[in-house]
Amino acid sequence: MPDGLVDADLSLPRSSPKRGKRVADVIVAAVLLVLVTPLLIVVAALVAMGLGRPVLFRQCRAGLHGQPFEMVKFRTMRPPNLNLGLVGDRDRLTPLGRWLRATSLDELPTLWNVLRGDMSLVGPRPLLPEYLSRYSPRQARRHEVRPGVTGLAQVRGRNSLSWEEKLEFDVRYVESHNLRVDLSILAATVRTVLRREGINAAGSATAPEFLGTPPRRPAPPQRDRTPA
Structure with missing residues (x-):
């Protein structure tokens, strides 16, 4: 990981007004939803045949200022079943689900969240x-903006990053985002998806739970090495 968590082209002062960003989100999300409707139908049919109903996965996430909202995605996992040994994410994730996650097609329904105002196209991922x-306190600043379908952490390593690295990227985005930053992240997202990079954390089918950042221990006092 380089010393500079945000590249120079992404470290620009904030300039675009929030209203302009919201208008752009609505226009782009609406156009994309129209364009990908045939793909949404195909993916929904595949999920229905491979996993059954419901086709959509709905989960409460924390949004702007920590307010809860219901995020929608395509299902990628079977429901938990102790009798069949389907408990952990690795056991419940199907080949179809792995493919949907690898191609990010499972994220397409979140465009509806963008239209509703729950999310933005670019921002920290909703957790x-x-x-x-x-x-x-610093990590909590990630909720000063709407969560995004993609974000700086997604194009800098996604789930291959540690939680501390991902959350630091989120805060760096909050501190420096503007139109140019968002366009750079969207372009980088296309490359990341095509290369299928950082889909899973090491040793995990998805990503481990965030348990909090341990407080740093103070450095031990230096011993006086002056000869007697």
């Missing part, structure tokens, strides 16, 4: 509400 109490 679980129970994480709110686990953030450090």
Whole structure:
């Protein structure tokens, strides 16, 4: 990981007004939803045949200022079943689900969240509400903007990053985002998806739970090495 978490072309002062960003989100999300409707129908049919109903996965996530909202995605996992040994994510994730995650097609329904105003096209990824109490004061700044379908952490390593690295990228985005930053992230997202990079964390089918950042221990006092 380079010393500079945000490249120079992404470290620009904030300039675009929030209203302009919201208008752009609505226009682009609406156009994309129209264009990908045939693909949405095909993916929905594949999920229905491979996993059954419901086709959509709905989960409460923390949004702007930590307010909860219901995020929608295509299902990629079977429901938990103790009798069949389907407990962990690795056991429940199907080949179809792995392919949907690898191609990010499972994220297409989140465009509806963008239209509703729950999310933005670019911003920190929406995480679980129970994480709110686990953030450090700096990490909690990620909720000063709407969560995004993609974000700086997604194009800098996605799930291959540690939680501390991902959350730091989120805060760096909050501190420096503008139109040029968002366009750079969207372009980088296309490359990341095509290369299928950072889909899973090491040793995990998805990503491990965020348990909080351990407080740093103070450095031990230096011993006086002056000869007697």
